[in-house]
Amino acid sequence: MFRTALRNVLAHKARLLMTVLAVLLGVAFVSGTLVFTNTISDAFQKSSAQGFEHVDVAVQPKKGDDAAPGAAPALSQDLLDQAGSVPGAASATGSVSGFAALAGKDGKLIGEGWSTTGANYYGENDSRYPMKDGRAPSGKGEIALDAKTAERAGFKVGDTVRMSIDGPVLTPKVTGIFTTDDGNVAAGGSLALFDTETAQALYGKPGEFSEIDVRAAPGTSQAELKAEIEKVLPKNGTAEATTGAELADEQAKQIESGMSGMQTGMLAFAGISLFVGIFIIANTFTMLVAQRTKELALMRAVGASRRQVTRSVLIEAFVVGAVAAVVGLAAGVGIGAGLRSLMGSFGGTVPDGPLVVSPSTVIASLVVGIVVTMLAAWLPGRRAAKIPPVAAMNSVHATATTKSLVVRNTIGALLSGAGIAAVLAGTQMGDDGKLPMGLGAALLLIGVFVLTPLLSRPVIAAAAPVLRLFGVSGKLARQNSVRNPRRTAATASALMIGLTLITGMTVIAGSVQKSIDKMATDSLKADYVVSMQNFNTLSPDVEKKLADLDGVTATSPLRNSPARIDGEKDYAYLTGVDAQTIGSLASLDFEQGSWGGLGGGKVVVDSDTAQRYGWKAGSDFRVTYEDGEKGTLRVAGVYQGNEMMRGILLDKDQLAPHQREITDMQVMVKTADGATPAAKDSIRAALGDNPAIAVEDKQDISNGIAQMFTLMLNMLYGLLAMAVIVAVLGVINTLAMSVFERSQEIGMLRAIGLDRKGIKRMVRMESLVISLFGGVLGIGLGVFFGWAAGELIGSSLATYELVLPWGRMGVFLALAAVVGVLAALWPARRAARLNMLAAIKAE
Known part of the structure; x- marks a missing residue:
């Protein structure tokens, strides 16, 4: 049986090429992703370890459980001197660092x-x-x-x-x-x-450091030095000592953790590619087995058992999978190297280091390629083994029985119904609905896939009026596309999955973008918001400069300060604003009170905070400021919070005496002439054309918030491109096998008068119908999932409203049509070139 399986592989090289390509693509993406992320991670970790070569022990501030956020104590010059003089210490260096644009x-x-x-150069000849x-x-x-x-x-x-x-x-x-x-x-x-x-x-205060790095004298280990340094640390536990090796390990873990997100996202692309590839592989083996029905039946007749027949098909799959996995691994190494070079061309720099092809990458590639292929081939092999030998030798193919179709449709309907129910239930559960919605989406996608043979007939029938315009070729194309609904469904599913994901995300992204635009327009009266590019804090001098600028009519900073509310252990944040101008810069919907009550110990709070503490207009509460002083504040108003503004707002002049360092998160600015290019240029010029500062109008703010959705969409468009490549292979594969199966039929059509152009048109129309069928299903499911996810988002984003991107959905459907046309080029040409007499005589 093993020799028979190998002979069959060699006998059907051309037919198995598409299968090899499908598996190869998936394995290449998996191995390329692993090689790329392992190479980058290894390079950064080695670079990180080199960065700690000059550090044997580091002394750092230790935040206590009761410390306010960002209030870690600094390290003194005295501690630096003591650390440098302990037994076993060769030298000690004080470090200060922070943001420097x-x-x-x-x-x-x-x-x-x-x-x-930015950091400090410590003393003469700093070895770092x-x-x-x-x-x-x-x-x-x-x-x-x-x-x-x-x-x-x-x-x-x-x-x-x-x-x-x-x-x-x-x-x-x-x-x-x-x-x-x-x-x-x-x-x-x-x-x-x-x-x-x-x-x-x-970055701090005179005479204070954020870290002390100590070098060990020859013969002193890091652990010994650490033990000596711990003896001179402050008794109140405000500082701790860590060895350089521990710091390097910790940073390596952080780098690995940071790379895991990229790796997960890229592996998701590869997973989708493999998932779609399974349909192609299953299709290929189903058709190969069908074409060898007599051969397999003869093997059964001469004594081969069902297990042996199934095993022979699995051996074929193993050989194909192994070849594809090895070639895919080699291609993946090339992809990893290419991605590293591509990263440099986009401005990202990667530390020098070798290309890392780990044993786990090799094993994963081989397992993925072989296992996926064998799983996809198992069902066709099992189905072939069940065909009665006499029936098979008489060319009575084992078509799907009514019972099997009823069972399949019943299972599909149950899965789809359960999926829809779970998704609808999730839309009513707010933030708790993510899990049931995700489970429901998976069930519905699987259910629709199971039901696609049933759905193919009515959907394709709807295209019949258009196909009639193409005469006999159009009619034959419709009949051919529903002749084997299982094969048509499996082929169309490749496009369906890709378009479901991309349509759903496009609906969500467009809807969120619209809601953010509405939020920025509704909640901001200010023309501009000024902030740091990296979201660090601004010096209060920025607000003073803007307030004195000609053409500026109002400004207000937003200053955050940690505080304890009513004696709670956890910290909340107070936000200082200018009580006199905030009403002209921000527009919030007040449920109680208004901006007018702000100031003089009175605050306004968002409705969520008020509900949490049981406050209403007129309620008093105790507050412990970040400097430890206590006070009483009164609620003067309750407003509906949003992504732009929420929390406890009070006058900045009341907050300032309690802040250890006065800094602004952002500054809102209103100008006499509104948001104009000239006004923006004037503000930038007043701030010295500072590259570290962002001056944003409402549209800029909206675009900035929506940027992550744009990035996600671009990644998904890349995923769609991969799915399209695999789907094209699948459609080509299906059509090529279909043409082979129908050789006699095509020869007869040629003999009775259908010319070569008509044959080509028939195959192209069949391909177009199959692709559009997958496109329609994918877009429909994508819109449903996009709506359902939007219901969850709407529970926390008041301005959310569903937006259907008709233009992009039209592009996606056109893309499905293009896939169909391109995929049909080779099979249509092959069908048209068949010799009619040879085809009619073929068995």
């Missing part, structure tokens, strides 16, 4: 925003940052830049750069270029160094 010569922000960092050119910075008007940033931006010693820490523009001079193993720099970020006093003034 650096502008390139084109005025744009360098690096990735969040990874643009060897100087490549120039000297160390000295004084607040000087900085040193990392070599990679200097090279990318074209800076050299002596240049003046523009940068910002919390809003105001600084123009220091570059005095040195240094090298570093910092992982953020290797990933495309930037690092600017100040002298220690300047860094402390910018």
